[in-house]
Amino acid sequence: MNFLTKATLVIGMSTAIIASAALADGHAKENPAVAARQHQMQMIGYSIGILGAVAKGEMEYDAAMVSGAASNLATLASMDRATLWIEGTEQGAVDGSRAKAEIWSDPDGFAEKFSALGDAATALVGAADAAAVGAGMGSLGGACKACHETYRGPKN
Amino acid sequence: MRSLIKLAAICAALGGAVFWWLTAPPALLPVYGQGHDADVTRGAQIFTAAGCASCHSAPNAEGNDAKLVLAGGHSFASDFGTFYAPNISPGDQGIGGWSLPEFARAVTKGVSPEGRHYYPAFPYTSYQHMDETDVADLFAYMQTLPPSDTASQRHDVGFPFNIRRGLGLWKLVFMKPDYLLAGPLSPELERGRYLVETLSHCAECHTPRNALGGLDRTAWLAGAPNPSGKGEIPNITSGGLDWSEEDLIYYFESGLTPDYDSVGGSMAAVVSNLAQLPESDRAAIAAYLKAVPAAP
Numbered sequence: 192m193n194f195l196t197k198a199t200l201v202i203g204m205s206t207a208i209i210a211s212a213a214l215a216d217g218h219a220k221e222n223p224a225v226a227a228r229q230h231q232m233q234m235i236g237y238s239i240g241i242l243g244a245v246a247k248g249e250m251e252y253d254a255a256m257v258s259g260a261a262s263n264l265a266t267l268a269s270m271d272r273a274t275l276w277i278e279g280t281e282q283g284a285v286d287g288s289r290a291k292a293e294i295w296s297d298p299d300g301f302a303e304k305f306s307a308l309g310d311a312a313t314a315l316v317g318a319a320d321a322a323a324v325g326a327g328m329g330s331l332g333g334a335c336k337a338c339h340e341t342y343r344g345p346k347n
Numbered sequence: 348m349r350s351l352i353k354l355a356a357i358c359a360a361l362g363g364a365v366f367w368w369l370t371a372p373p374a375l376l377p378v379y380g381q382g383h384d385a386d387v388t389r390g391a392q393i394f395t396a397a398g399c400a401s402c403h404s405a406p407n408a409e410g411n412d413a414k415l416v417l418a419g420g421h422s423f424a425s426d427f428g429t430f431y432a433p434n435i436s437p438g439d440q441g442i443g444g445w446s447l448p449e450f451a452r453a454v455t456k457g458v459s460p461e462g463r464h465y466y467p468a469f470p471y472t473s474y475q476h477m478d479e480t481d482v483a484d485l486f487a488y489m490q491t492l493p494p495s496d497t498a499s500q501r502h503d504v505g506f507p508f509n510i511r512r513g514l515g516l517w518k519l520v521f522m523k524p525d526y527l528l529a530g531p532l533s534p535e536l537e538r539g540r541y542l543v544e545t546l547s548h549c550a551e552c553h554t555p556r557n558a559l560g561g562l563d564r565t566a567w568l569a570g571a572p573n574p575s576g577k578g579e580i581p582n583i584t585s586g587g588l589d590w591s592e593e594d595l596i597y598y599f600e601s602g603l604t605p606d607y608d609s610v611g612g613s614m615a616a617v618v619s620n621l622a623q624l625p626e627s628d629r630a631a632i633a634a635y636l637k638a639v640p641a642a643p
Contacts, residue, residue, distance in 0.1 A: 236606065236607040236608060237607075239603065239607045240606070240607040243601075243603060243607055247593075247597065282577065283577075328601055328603075329601065332601035332602045332603045332609060333602070335602065335603065335609030335610075336602040336609050336610050336611070336615045336618065336619070337615070339609050339610065339611030339612070339615060340610075340611055340612065340615030340616070343611045343612070344577055344578065344612075345573050345575070345577050345578025345579070345580075345611075345612050346578050346579060346581075
């Protein structure tokens, strides 16, 4: 190995180390409210996933799973927003956020979208079979879409 | 010296004449959609597939009825300036009083009834492939919508892009008359191509553009920066999207991705439109996306 290859290797490795350190650092500094919101969204996605899989026939209908997913969804939609949607945590202001500033300029509209999700979820509690779940998926997906259309920014 | 000036003057005049000739908008077709009885119900479906209301409704319109008032006013930022969707309601400020040949030239050639080129923010480069009967049905349907007296806003575009005649050159270079996915295709793929490349004009956002705003057809549907300045519009070829055809169809109907995230931004309006089409159309779009060359 000549000097030049060695030098390149060393420079390459140190760049990688610095880069990963910077990445880890960026992760550590993630805004806790943003992280909590993303976990809330993950829980929402998980519950909708159960309902969607039943509707699509990928998962066998199970009353406890369907009603559990629907009522968890309703709970998630009703979570108090004061501790989660903290002003100044919009996209561009903090890392990782895709929340649009409209959330804070139009809080009533934003609240309405969450209550639409709650209503769509509540309607699915006790859905008697896969067809009934499928019939409710439209308004559930519609609730997600309506909010994300207005209040979520594009992927970075 | 004097003969040199003369020569320069002649060259300039000649150049101007050639420019004028090259950039002349196409003439009106005197006859269009002849022998076709316009079908308003079909026209409504073309209207939905083409997403007319998504851009031409008033920016704050909520609910299906409000979105059918095509008052215009949505703004579209670009590298060339800001474009405003015009009023295309069947009133005096819109397309009231237009003839079918005028409407057809506007939609498929990008030329106003007065013979001025439109900016390609209006996706006529996609709509150029529209069937005559579809244009006629669409025109008939749009006459049934409520008129709006909102005046269209002027585009905010600087020199030299504010010279409309220059758009004639742009069309010569960038308005490719052929489909990207070449035949022979199955009937389903043909339908998918008509929806993706023509009516639903997917490439207008999902294909990157060059410095002059022409689509880069070598990177068809390969994703592009969002003209809003934030984020990326995704690659929707199989090179960028590993969803199954069933996943795609389900997404077009429900707005939910395979991992149960949901559609957002401008695509939310697109999904609202696609959800209203027949299931076979959503399947045709999915089949097309699987057939189109995979871009990295």
